[in-house]
Amino acid sequence: MEVHTKSSAAKEYDAFGNLIPNSSTGTWIGRLTYQGQAWMEIGPADASKRLLLSPTRIYDPVTGRFLQNEPLLGTRPMTHYLYSNQNPVRFVDPLGLTCGDADSTAPQACKVAPPKESLTDPSGIAPQQMQTIKDWLNSQKGQTSLNAQDLFPGRSTVDAIDFVNYGYQNPSVTVVGDNLQGQLVTLGQMQSQGYTGGPYAIVGGPGYMDEWGFQHQTFCMSCHDPINPVAQARLGVAAHTIEWWQYAPQAAMDLLSLLELAGASQLPKILGMIRRASCATKPYPFTSIRDYQIVWGQLAARERAAILQAALPKRTAGSVTMGATYYFDAQGIPRIGIASSEPGKYIRRELFPKLFPWERVAPGVGDAEAKLFYEFYGEGTAAGRDACNPCQRLLDNAGVDILSGRRKR
Amino acid sequence: MIPRLDLLSDSSRSALALACATKVSPYFSKRFPDQAETLTSTLDECWRVVLKGSSINVNWDVILQEAEEAVPTSMDEPEAGPAIPAGEAALCALDATIESTPENTYEAISAAYTAVEMSSFLSMYPPDQDHGSIDVKELNARMKKVCETAVVIEFNRFLDQLIARVEAGAGPAEIRGLGDGASSSR
Secondary structure, three states, rough: EOOOOOOOOOOOOOOOOOOOOOOOOOOOOOOOOHHHOOOOOEEOOOOOOEEEEOOOOEOOOOOOOEOOOOOOOOOOOOOOOOOOOOOOOOOOOOHHHHOOOOOOOOOOOOOOOOOOOOOOOOOOHHHHHHHHHHHHHHHHHHEEEEEEEEHHOOOOOOOOHHHHHHHHHHOOOEEEEEEOOOOOHHHHHHHHOOOOOOOOOOEEEEEEEEEOEEEEEOOOOOOOOOOOOHHHHHHHOOOHHHHOOOOOHHHHHHHHHHHOOOOOOHHHHHHHHHHHHOOOOOOOOOOOOOHHHHHHHHHHHHHHHHHHHHHHOOOOOHHHOOOEEEOOOOOOOOOEEEEEEEOOOOOOHHHHOOOOOOOEEEOOOOOOHHHHHHHHOOOEEOOOOOEHHHHHHHHHOOOOOOOEEEEEO | OOOHEEEEEEEHHHHHHHHHHHHHHHOOOHHHHHHHHHHHHHHHHHHHHHHOOOOOOOOOOOOHHHHHHHHHOOOOOOOOHHHHHHHHHHHHHHHHHOOHHHHHHHOOOOOOHHHHHHHHHHHHHOOHHHHOOHHHHHHHHHHHHOOOOOHHHHHHHHHHHHHHHOOOOHHHHHHHHHHHOOOOOO
């Protein structure tokens, strides 16, 4: 990447700093550059990418985010990668430090949220939603058994996948999650929208920040999987959970304080672990949301195939293969597709209680796994039993491997 | 269904399973004529045992092995369609004769119903003309329509009549007569 300055006197920008092509008037006309700031434009020689260089960080107007994290990270945990509190119409951040800190030349200085005085009132951002959450938590008390030992008998630790599968197998369980659009939704609503979990929205109360700087104004235990919050709090000592919380300790503190109000157990211990984890830095195991979704989706596909196969009648299980695949639809929404090796899209009656309305059924006709792959181009396809010979041939021809085993020839 | 079956005698349960399997056996013999004879003789042997009330001198292991070999254990032949559940119904009926449990009987009834339902489903939605995928809601709607077809209604009526007769105390011979008389010609 080479750095070069450009004359900017006549340039016009949208609110986030994208150039408005071929326009004669615009929001920032006559300013030095975007928002009147003395930022340099940088990018490759072929102009395929355009970035703005602030005194401290590089800003990408396409995403509206800095490429580097907040230099004052820790003092203002809600800003991270965001530019101007994600509201550049009102605020500016000429130094790339944190909006409102520096002397601003903007029409209106950016305001920084005051430090939290009480963890039991995490944000004040969404009081109405907060009340909803409190009401919900209170409604759970004494009504539902949420003890880990009840949910997962005999297990000492559980992880996100366990919860996701638990939710799948128990649709009646009320869980609360975040649809990544700042809306509080139940697991059923999320899944009916094809949403199967977003990894980076870490645990938080109303108003928290995910790892990518996206702000969420909702409540979520750990948004990569929709989880019953009280249950999770009790399971909070599980290593997995603590590991995730390391990425958003402040949000975790907020949440746990919220749960404290609801009387969740083990909170002192969990809070202590979170505090110790708050300074930890750990490389994130996935490079994108999609990566995470694929890993999760492959496990989900395997699980779905196994569940459906197990639901077949005894004599049928030896002749019918149930397959499941994890795929992204045309809108990029992750989904589960299923198929039976029986003709057409016929699915045995016994399986209907196990099907979910958000799943799609593909014709399997003899080789459910292979047909699923060809129908959906799934990221991970699994069968309830070892692949049959025709499947193997089709899969080999397509250069695809499946998650389940292969039948001995 | 299983609690109702639990109230029946062993021979009634076996007869019920055999009647259902016999009813749908034409689906199997039409698709697999070479193996049909094995399956028919298996069902006949089962009927003999149930009617006689004794399985002395019957080598179940051999019968079971031959029957299992006759029914394809894989969908390697996709066009087999309802023949597979029809074959399964016979195997389940054999299971129900060897061990007359409500579960085995229910499985035989269920497999027989599946053969009829699948046949109707494939008639309405032929795989070669029904491309792409559907969501589960659409699948439910289809199954509802399938339930309203004459073939499925007729089978359900047969089943209701069969169970009513068994519960009224009809013996295996009468049950066999009902099944034979109504045997599907498809």
